[in-house]
Amino acid sequence: MNQLQKLLESIVTRVNVNLREFTDVGPHIRNLVDRKRLSGFYAFYGLTQHHPLYFKFVESCLSGTYFLGKCDTSRSIIYKSDIRGDELKRRGDVVTVGGLKVRLLSDEFISIRDSYLVKTLVHNHSHDLENLEKFAIRNTVALHWSNIHGSPMEGCFLGPFATVDLTSAHNCVFGSYSYTQVGDISNTYVKPGRVWIKSEGEFEFNYQFDEDVLHQYVAYETGKPPKGILMDYVEDRKADFLPIYSFVQEHPVPVPPGASLSPYAVVKGQTRVDRNVLVAQRAYLEEAWLGEGSNAQENCYIVHSSLEAEDVTAHGGKIIHAHLGRHIFVGFNAFLHGTPENPLQVGENSIIMPHTIIDADEPLEIPAETLVWGYIRTAADLEQNSISLKELEDITDGLEMGAMRFSGNGKIFANVFRDRIRHILEENGAFYTPTGNNAGHAQKNQEMAFNIMQPYPSGDLEGLYPALEINPTSVDYFAPIED
Amino acid sequence: MNQLQKLLESIVTRVNVNLREFTDVGPHIRNLVDRKRLSGFYAFYGLTQHHPLYFKFVESCLSGTYFLGKCDTSRSIIYKSDIRGDELKRRGDVVTVGGLKVRLLSDEFISIRDSYLVKTLVHNHSHDLENLEKFAIRNTVALHWSNIHGSPMEGCFLGPFATVDLTSAHNCVFGSYSYTQVGDISNTYVKPGRVWIKSEGEFEFNYQFDEDVLHQYVAYETGKPPKGILMDYVEDRKADFLPIYSFVQEHPVPVPPGASLSPYAVVKGQTRVDRNVLVAQRAYLEEAWLGEGSNAQENCYIVHSSLEAEDVTAHGGKIIHAHLGRHIFVGFNAFLHGTPENPLQVGENSIIMPHTIIDADEPLEIPAETLVWGYIRTAADLEQNSISLKELEDITDGLEMGAMRFSGNGKIFANVFRDRIRHILEENGAFYTPTGNNAGHAQKNQEMAFNIMQPYPSGDLEGLYPALEINPTSVDYFAPIED
Missing domain, CATH: 2.160.10.10 (Hexapeptide repeat proteins)
Known part of the structure; x- marks a missing residue:
């Protein structure tokens, strides 16, 4: 031994x-x-x-x-x-x-x-x-x-x-x-x-x-x-990480002011990184557009997808064949799996809760300002596993939808998420301006x-x-x- | 500041x-x-x-x-x-x-x-x-x-x-x-x-x-x-070192038992490394054959040359278009510069003293068992800047040849070199056998x-x-x- x-x-x-x-x-x-x-x-x-x-x-x-x-x-x-x-x-x-x-x-x-x-x-x-x-x-x-x-x-x-x-x-x-x-x-x-x-x-x-x-x-x-x-x-894409640990790579795509792209991230295809974007080590980008102030945390996969601006992909989030509007939160280990035939659209200010699985059997469109959870394959599933944030805010004494049970105050719940998204964006430097005092990880990780x-x-x-x-x-x- | x-x-x-x-x-x-x-x-x-x-x-x-x-x-x-x-x-x-x-x-x-x-x-x-x-x-x-x-x-x-x-x-x-x-x-x-x-x-x-x-x-x-x-x-070959510091390289040539080749050495062309050879980091090999038990220390350049066996190239030694017999010592920062037209041959058991410059204007042949020093371009220079070790051993009261002055006991001087070469070969693992107790740098550096x-x-x-x-x-x- x-x-x-x-x-x-x-x-x-x-x-x-x-x-x-x-x-x-x-x-x-x-x-x-x-x-x-x-x-x-x-x-x-x-x-x-x-x-x-x-x-x-x-x-x-x-x-x-x-x-x-x-x-x-x-x-x-x-x-x-x-x-x-x-x-x-x-x-x-x-x-x-x-x-x-x-x-x-x-x-x-x-x-x-x-x-x-x-x-x-x-x-x-x-x-x-x-x-x-x-x-x-x-x-x-x-x-x-x-x-x-x-x-x-x-x-x-x-x-x-x-x-x-x-x-x-x-x-x-x-x-x-x-x-x-x-x-x-x-x-x-x-x-x-x-x-x-x-x-x-x-x-x-x-x-x-x-x-x-x-x-x-x-x-x-x-x-x-x-x-x-x-x-x-994840395993199917593992081999793409190998060269990253063996070679010192130059930036594979242009990195604009205020953004940072870890040399330990995989970048493939026509990928674009805008201002104030943070791409952490062990993130995987392929044919991905990360709009201003968006981020891809560790173990994220963003593939054939676009994130318009100020979108947060929490650790382990996977976004495939999806188009996200502005200011969307995709929680930990969420799996948003669209396909070329069944793409996924997410409207602005929506919240995809952590550990949500969306594996689209048909094209899906999530309206703006929606909270989404659970397991979704069809529009009918989506109906049962989401609620508009506005409706949520009106809940004071509980809600049951399918395998979801909510009790307590919906407004506090919604605000906890909103505060957190704001906090994450701030910490990551999404709102950075060269003259302001709001540098975050995207800026601090540059050198x-x-x-x-x-x-x-x-x-x-x-x-x-x-x-x-x-x-x-x-x-x-x-x-x-x-x- | x-x-x-x-x-x-x-x-x-x-x-x-x-x-x-x-x-x-x-x-x-x-x-x-x-x-x-x-x-x-x-x-x-x-x-x-x-x-x-x-x-x-x-x-x-x-x-x-x-x-x-x-x-x-x-x-x-x-x-x-x-x-x-x-x-x-x-x-x-x-x-x-x-x-x-x-x-x-x-x-x-x-x-x-x-x-x-x-x-x-x-x-x-x-x-x-x-x-x-x-x-x-x-x-x-x-x-x-x-x-x-x-x-x-x-x-x-x-x-x-x-x-x-x-x-x-x-x-x-x-x-x-x-x-x-x-x-x-x-x-x-x-x-x-x-x-x-x-x-x-x-x-x-x-x-x-x-x-x-x-x-x-x-x-x-x-x-x-x-x-x-x-x-x-050195400067002309500097660029060859760049990729070595950027990539993890696999062995570019086979490395036989008992030998070690630093991943921080440059290896080009038809280069061969035999058993018990040590190639240190920052050594440069091009069309080089290093015979059994030979070594190339830091900052050595061995180019279009062969080292038959148990040849020592001390730190900074450069050997170009030269053919060395067995058991030859090339001292620190020596510059042995043959050309395709004017190659250099060195006979066995010879000692090229540290800081010797041989820049061949004609083909040169150094006999076996010779001590060589100074600045040599022609056979006539070689005559004046070398002595057979046997002759050296007979000297008891000094010798002057050109810009060289020797005083004292030639035998002790020759033996100091011989002992040192033996010691270097031992330390480097030139005499290693898998069953023996004589591992040196060549073996210890392998992993x-x-x-x-x-x-x-x-x-x-x-x-x-x-x-x-x-x-x-x-x-x-x-x-x-x-x-």
Whole structure:
């Protein structure tokens, strides 16, 4: 047993202590990614003048993983994941807790320990107000294409394509393709295909995918890579990413002022990027037009589609043969699958909720100002899985439509989404003007350099990375001597 | 003035304190490499299971520089250099000082501080017996294609193509294309084009290049990149290196057992590499045959040439249209320049001394077992600039031939070279057999991975690298728990 295998066993033991009432994670991860792959890819780290710099890892395997911002990693296996700390809170920021104002005494950092993450996205600052300076992921296993978004985790298991969003979670199991945004949760099993948004005392949204439908799109059997249509879509395009990690590529398309296009994104065909657009690493663009202020986050696929302006594609969103008007939100791991014969049109200001599957059997047109969820193949499905935002705002005492149940205040729910879209656009720099004070990721990522780190290539330590710590260079030392 | 410029001024001040009797290094280096270049290239670090790992740098610019082994760098600018710590002494090694035996209490490491190195090679363990564990380069400036070989430096200036070999140097200026191997030296000016080897009480070798000849091959004007035939040769081939730093290349030619070919070497044309061959990073091979156990060190050019077996090409050696028999040594920065019409043949066991220029105006044949030095264009020159090793061994009281003066014992001199060649071949793994215990660099470098480090890409810190420390990963942590 080499050291990497021992590390894996150590992680299994730690996570199992937390999850002993639910599951044994050993069979899930013991043979999931073979040793050759775990030691076969470099890890990389973004460097800019805009992001606070601190990175430390010890006793870990980081194969193919990207880091940005302050991160501390120990005793973990993180495979082809994105650990994006570019929205961490800073020293001096003030956070309001109930009526109390608390000031951060140091920069927030991401801390990952005793965890195993596969193709997982970690992003955003934590909303755990009791741990302001540390966004911790501990004793946690997260499988393919899961999203840990502003959600500190302790003792959790995320199935493939699961998203936990703005939720502190303790000893929970999140099933495949489940979406959870509930603020705080512990000792809970979230069923596969459940979409669950709750704000205590304000509203609760629930949607449950039919088991057979879910099985077609995301099927997971313990210990094996997930299968299904979503996985096939991604796997079919995997080879396009290979050259990106081997070559330093020049911008394959013009990048106008205010925009940034990661050199670790795939760009194919007649693709166009307008001003203030952000294209993150591991995004995939083919015959895509991204209009002013739009963005494509990690693990997005935008193919044969146009985004008019200020459109947000959240992490893992896929948009195929679709035409989006202005100011549209496509949530995490949503799958908008039009075809040349059955294209998809989305009207302005609409919200496609996270984990929505639209797999068009006929041409579909989503009206402006619509909230969309669930599973849609036809116009009739669309009818049953959407509501105009105006109607939603009038709801004060609940709504049931098909597999969706909503309770509470519709206006608050709608506004939470609207505020969030606005916030995302701001953070991404969609409204940037050269004279204004509103630069975001699109601008701050423009001059990014990448450090590349390799594991031990052979021997007992094969696949583990040497301990590495990186700090800002101090500057005052070179101040000129006054005469 | 940004921080990188302030660092440069800080280095100038430090070096000038040491060299105040000789020169002001400011005009030499202030505009030598422009800022864009100093911030334009990544630095890289070799990782294997065979080399002790420790790397730390603070407040430095490392543009384009390669590191291997334990290195500590602070307040320095190191441009496109090679800092190779793969022959550093290890903890527990015993060194004999006079009659005393001293044991190393920690691994030796290379420490570079307040220094400015351009395209400089640093290699080998130090022979400074008073500082066994630290190979220090302090307050030193070294220009293009200089070699610092097993030579601790304090307050020194090395001109272009200068080599200091197995010599502790304090407050010295080494002129362009000078070669110095004298054990210990301080407050000395070594003239450009002087080849100087001295072992106190045993022998002294001196050769002085004619000033006009030297000017043709290596011309240096304060503050400008060097010129001349050697520089032209290198510059003409510079573009071939560009793709190597941009792409991950597969082996361009088959690499047989026991051999290693750095992915950072250029390989062109019908080139062949035999067993136990070592090709270092920044070597250049074109239509080259490297026979069993031969090696091409950093900054070597082997072009339209064959090396039969166990031939050593020391750092910066250039071999063009030449055919070498077995077991030949070509010293540092030697320039063996045959042409298709005027090829060069070298017989077995011959020694081409460091900084020898052979620029053939007619076909030249160097007999076996010959020592060669100086400047040679014709058979008549060769006659005057060589001696058979057998004759050399009989010399007990000096010899003058042209611009060469030798005093002392010829046999000791010849044996010093022979021992060294043997040592180099051993260290490089030329005699490796899979069942034996004689692996060297050729074998140990086979599974090498490279970490890549970038400077701040913009802002006040542009060109400086964030502070970085890398340590071995500890292993005992993951030992399984006994039942």
